[in-house]
Amino acid sequence: MEDTIQDNVCEESVFGSIFKATSKTVFNYIYYKFGNEEKAHDAVQEAFVKLWENCGKVSPQKAKSFVYTVANNTYLNVIKAEKVRLKYADKRLKTTNESPEYIMEENEFKEKLDRALGDLPENQRTTFLLNRIDGKKYAEIAEMEGVSVKAIEKRMHLALKTLREKIDGI
Amino acid sequence: MQENHLAKWLNNELTEAELTEFKKSEAYATYERIRSVSETMEAPNFDVEQALAAVQNRRALQSTKVVQLHPFKKFLRVAAAIAVLITGSYFYLNTLGEKISTEYAENKEIVLPDNSEIFLNADSEISYDEKNWDRKRTIELQGEAFFKVAKGKRFTVETEAGTIAVLGTQFNVEGRKDFFEVTCYEGLVSVLFNGVETKLPAGNSLMAINGTLVDTMTPTTEAPSWINKESEFKSIPLRYVLDEFQRQHNIVVRTENVDLDQLYTGTFSNTDADLAMKSISVPSRIKFKFEGNKVLFYAENTP
Known part of the structure; x- marks a missing residue:
């Protein structure tokens, strides 16, 4: 009984902590799908305003998948995907004394990877990036996308295969 | 090799043997590179605090919207009340009829x-x-x-x-x-x-x-006396007689030391005020003073 009172999503603090834990993933998720930052921001707004409006009906355990679903439905087939632009953390500059040739070659690889990512089907790209950037487990991605873990593994497999083929020019 | 082995490899789920075999393959180098480079990728910046503030703003905005609707609702309520009053009084006045x-x-x-x-x-x-x-x-x-x-x-x-x-x-x-x-x-x-x-x-x-x-008199005529421009009384207290006089002639009546309960029997004219005042004062043994549209009846023994 006490648990339900404490864990009410309508509580400002509970809502706030759910927001802090989930909003970044929602943002990235929509961004990987459509490559549009503005739309991703709007999706976050939409999803969490809806969560607040339904805070009495959604338990904290269900809140995560609720916001994923709302965010996903916000742009269901309505917008055209744009090119996803990703940054790369520049760890190497400070720590390494690699040759200019190596750095050039490295940048070339990144460009190829970027291009290959842009050419991936939306669901493969989203799965790949959620795993690589956000460290999401296949099971969690499966929950977000509303498919089985097996389907996510398949997407991941195909994503890697396609990326490698594009990069190696096969 | 397992189904979806690339996904399993990324998740460290391959067996020792499978991994060794995979590492031998021609494509492994690129896969390994994709894995390591993709680890340094970053999504666009996302300011959690700012986004949370934006959500809270929108929530506040939505609740004020509800408040803004209220004046209109109030107006509707008032309008409905007025409409009911107007129709109500219309029907009420209608039933009142001729006056x-x-x-x-x-x-x-x-x-x-x-x-x-x-x-x-x-x-x-x-x-x-x-x-x-x-x-x-x-x-x-x-x-x-x-x-x-x-x-x-x-x-x-x-x-x-x-x-x-x-x-x-x-x-x-x-x-x-x-x-x-x-x-x-x-x-x-x-x-x-x-x-x-x-x-x-x-x-x-x-x-x-x-x-x-x-007890009252029995009428001897076929219609009340006032139909014939006269007011007839039998044993009626003087106050009612004077009231009737005031009504018939539109003359304001005042009295001084007059016993208004004494009974009056008689008739006064409804057309001739002077005659009517005499008709009232003489049998009652009082006097009167007539000025403009006022008359004062007073007892005989007072000045």
């Missing part, structure tokens, strides 16, 4: 839809429902009136003091502040006074002063 009144020193003759006649004495008022007259012959009366009722359905006169019901007859009703008198000249009249019903045959009358029944 006819007389001022001081004024008489009126009214012919009703069924040819019944009403003669309205001075300072009196009747009202009735003209539209439903065929179904409901009811007159509300304040003051004095003489009725010649055409034969037909029950005809009712309602006054503050009592209710008179007839079928077809001629009768006079006077219902004033504390004076109630019904005189029947023809047919039969039923008078409901203080919850008691009295049948009044032709040539009889019923009078009540201050709510109590008093």
